[in-house]
Amino acid sequence: MNTPDTDHIDVRYVAKLARIDLDEAEVTALQSQLDEVLAFVHQLDELDFEGVEPLSHPHPLENVFREDVVEASLEHEEMIRNAPGAVQQLVRVPQMIE
Amino acid sequence: MSELVKKSVGELQGLMVSGACSSRDVVSALAARIEAVDPLVKAYVEVNVEDALAQADAADRRRAAGEKGALLGIPVAIKDLLNVKGQSCRCASKLLEGYVSPYDATCVAKLREAGAVLFGRVNMDEFAMGASTENSALAVTRNPWDLDRVPGGSSGGSAAAVAADSAVVSLGSDTGGSVRQPAAFCGCVGLKPGYGRVSRFGLTAFASSLDQVGVLSKSVADAASTLQVIAGHDARDTTSARVAVPDFGAALTGEVKGMRIGLAEEFFGVGVDPEVEAAVRAAVDHLVSLGAEVVPVSFPHLKYAVPAYYIIAPAEASANLARFDGVRYGARRDAEDPVELMRRTREAGFGPEVKRRILLGTYVLSSGYYDAYYVKALKARALIQRDFGTVFAQCDVLATPVAPTAAFRIGEEVDDPLTMYKGDICTIPTNLAGGSGLSVPCGFTSGGLPVGLQLLAPAFDEVSLLRAGHAFESTTEWHTRKPVIEGARA
Helix, strand or coil, rough: CCCCCCCCHHHHHHHHHHHCCCCCHHHHHHHHHHHHHHHHHHHHCCCCCCCCCCCCCCCCCCCCCCCCCCCCCCCHHHCCCCCCCCCEECCCCCCCCC | CCCCHHHHHHHHHHHHHHCCCCCCHHHHHHHHHHHHHHHHHHEEEECCCCHHHEEEEEEHHHHHCCCCCCCCCCCCEEECCCCCCCCEECCCHHHCCCCCCCCCHHHHHHHHCCCEEEEEEEECHHCCCCCCCCCCCCCCEECCCCCCCCCCCCCCHHHHHHHCCCCCCEEEECCCCHHHHHHHHHCEEEEEEECCCEEEEECCCCCHHHHHHHEEEEHHHHHHHHHHHCCHHHCCCCCCHHHHCHHHHHCCCCCCCCCCCEEEEHHCCCCCHHHHHHHHHHHHHHHCCCCCCCCCCCCCCCCHHHHHHHHHHHHHHHHHHHHHHCCCCCCCCCCCCHHHHHHHHHHHHHHHHHHHHEEEEEEECCCCCHHHHHHHHHHHHHHHHHHHHHCCCCEEEEEEEECCCCEECCCCCCCCHHHHHHHHCCCCHHHHHEEEEEEEEECCCCCCCEEEEHHHHHHHCHHHHHHHHHHHCCCCCCCCCCCCCCCCCC
């Protein structure tokens, strides 16, 4: 496996993963800005992480369970009101399956 | 200008209890004040006076029926990322144009229950990403102390409105300093409770392990009474803490005798402006004169807080903001296929800073980079939490500047994201560790800009922050100064 390039972001590839179209000017600006941020965060490489566990959340988390009881939910009509071009109380999207 | 708009929550409550004024009077006075100053300050992105007056009348009826409560009839301005049923919730983004909230955030529902008037939505950096409110797609909010300067961010609208007396109190959110820094820039009080103290249900998520709802107010007592209403466990937020909610008002004794104030020199070695440093050190001296003692402590991993944060927060944001795809809500850009629809919607809807952070977050989580960036940042986060553990074994609260400088000029840093990020150095650590923080006005620069003192405490010890902040405030006059807004109608 090739060693990942941790100095430069492949902006176009990452934008594709993130599902954001970008124009040329945006790609250029983002390239230098993001590379600058990467260079900055590389400071973390100075640290000694021997015996340090990653902390993804400030407090210890436990699974939260509840009884499987049916509860009232938000009104369908009210929720669908925000959907662009909703048809017959359904969310409308372009055709996905041939 | 009606004198009512200058009053704190506590003062207005007293006036309403005695019958000297009604909630309707307060809302009317604020509406007039908004009309006079907001064309200049631009703190608000939505104001519905009629709806607020109806809520005020309902509060007045509840009072007439014998109800009491600290926030009964008090107008609260809401940051544009908290859902209030029937109001817009655009997160200052083009992407959420036309969105109307179908439900109340839990903290908002608690305000309603307490009889508060949900009056006005205030500006912010788009999706809370920024430190100047310049990243708003809706308006450029100005600092009431100097209209050429930023109000801070991301809760800049909240801070500017409170400082301009066009709001009594406001809810904001704090992911890396977004309540405390604008409070400092605008000369008001900003409280970020411990992570999990206030439910995040209905708060549009930016970075879920860091986000916390906070309060911007004219006094520490107002922050305490507002937190009292919105705090508490909520089954709808699995990260909401199952801890008892203390009586925050009881902390306001004015007594700091024997309180140990930690001072870590690292916080002054991060390019802090000499005038800011002098004001913060003088504030600590003042607390000592009230009977507190200073404990020198150290925070060895401070310089790693910003790098860790700008990996963790974008990583979480990239996942959270995936929901903004134009399918179920938002300003959709149509296309032939669903993925193209999402790509176009997000291109058109997101501003530059949001795109930057989504891309950065997507990158650090992508295959091959996860260990090199994300895991490393989480380990640095553990070291920062450990620093706090060592610090709070020696002192009750840690005193630091809120930001290295006072408010900067509009446009000064907007094209230089990294410089803007570095300004979060003093506020970010407590978000990473889940702790609580308070910003109180502690002086002015020679140019007349407010400076804030930051007090930090462990997660659920807001009581210590409020006690120290209140003692400081009641023996100083910084918080009583008001900006003169040039060109405002009388």
